[in-house]
Amino acid sequence: MASRSFCRVLPLTFAIALGLAACSGGTKTQTQTFSEVPVENLYNDAVDALEKGTFVEASTKFDEVERQHPYSSWAVKAQIMASYSLYMGNKYDEAIVALDRYIQLHPGSKDVDYAYYLKGLCYYEQISDVGRDQLMTQLALSTLKELITRFPKSDYAKDASLKIDLTYDHLAGKEMKIGRYYQLRGQWLAAITRFSEVVSRYETTTHVPEGLHRLVESYLALGMVDEAKKTAAVLGHNFKSSKWYLESYALLDDPTIKNSADKAWYKLW
Numbered sequence: 001m002a003s004r005s006f007c008r009v010l011p012l013t014f015a016i017a018l019g020l021a022a023c024s025g026g027t028k029t030q031t032q033t034f035s036e037v038p039v040e041n042l043y044n045d046a047v048d049a050l051e052k053g054t055f056v057e058a059s060t061k062f063d064e065v066e067r068q069h070p071y072s073s074w075a076v077k078a079q080i081m082a083s084y085s086l087y088m089g090n091k092y093d094e095a096i097v098a099l100d101r102y103i104q105l106h107p108g109s110k111d112v113d114y115a116y117y118l119k120g121l122c123y124y125e126q127i128s129d130v131g132r133d134q135l136m137t138q139l140a141l142s143t144l145k146e147l148i149t150r151f152p153k154s155d156y157a158k159d160a161s162l163k164i165d166l167t168y169d170h171l172a173g174k175e176m177k178i179g180r181y182y183q184l185r186g187q188w189l190a191a192i193t194r195f196s197e198v199v200s201r202y203e204t205t206t207h208v209p210e211g212l213h214r215l216v217e218s219y220l221a222l223g224m225v226d227e228a229k230k231t232a233a234v235l236g237h238n239f240k241s242s243k244w245y246l247e248s249y250a251l252l253d254d255p256t257i258k259n260s261a262d263k264a265w266y267k268l269w
Contacts, residue, residue: 043065062079082098095119113154176210
């Protein structure tokens with residue numbers, strides 16, 4: 001889980017009192033004094049809550065900084081820290097709303113790149129297994145890409161790039177799962193479409209060697225021996241030490257398997 005260090009300020013002896021006068025009956029004046037908590041105290045209380053791991057409380061306290069001192073520099077800091085607190089508390093939806101607000105209000109802030117990064121993490125950490133809907137995967141990908149595009153020299157760009165690679169790997173895994181599903185049912189053309197997508201669109205992921213091998217499998221099942229050989233050659237050229245190349249080589253080396261979809265399937269599973 002990502003984190004960022006923010007300096008904790010020391011409390012200063014500072015108080016603001018506002019006197020409000022109201023007229024009553026035209027003859028009496030009543031004066032009420034309202035005490036405002038010093039911004040440093042509010043901010044430090046919020047930091048204390050964050051350090052204790054009471055993240056929702058910390059977020060509320062950071063919000064109070066902005067509420068009481070909306071035009072101070074502390075209010076801007078408190079906004080990003082409130083978002084971070086929500087993120088740490090796994091309140092991803094609330095954090096994303098707060099981060100969108102921060103980005104909209106402070107597009108020129110020195111921390112706006114961090115806001116994009118944190119928003120990307122909120123999506124990224126909600127990526128579930130490959131069998132589920134991939135909306136969060138797509139949202140993580142688009143947000144992290146936006147960070148790199150807008151702030152290529154950001155301190156967070158490198159980690160964002162790494163997470164983009166992992167996100168692509170996740171999407172490729174989804175395609176592989178669907179392709180294997182089609183294979184199990186003998187729907188070879190549908191399987192070829194999925195595995196070809198992995199090889200062409202997600203060529204930098206860890207799933208490519210298996211994707212090429214599954215293509216060899218599927219081509220052989222359809223009797224498309226030349227296509228199988230071409231694909232195996234690509235697999236051997238790029239991933240000769242891979243176990244998937246050895247599997248493909250074994251299939252192509254056995255003439256009885258070449259002509260039998262059932263045997264080709266049995267060889268792999």
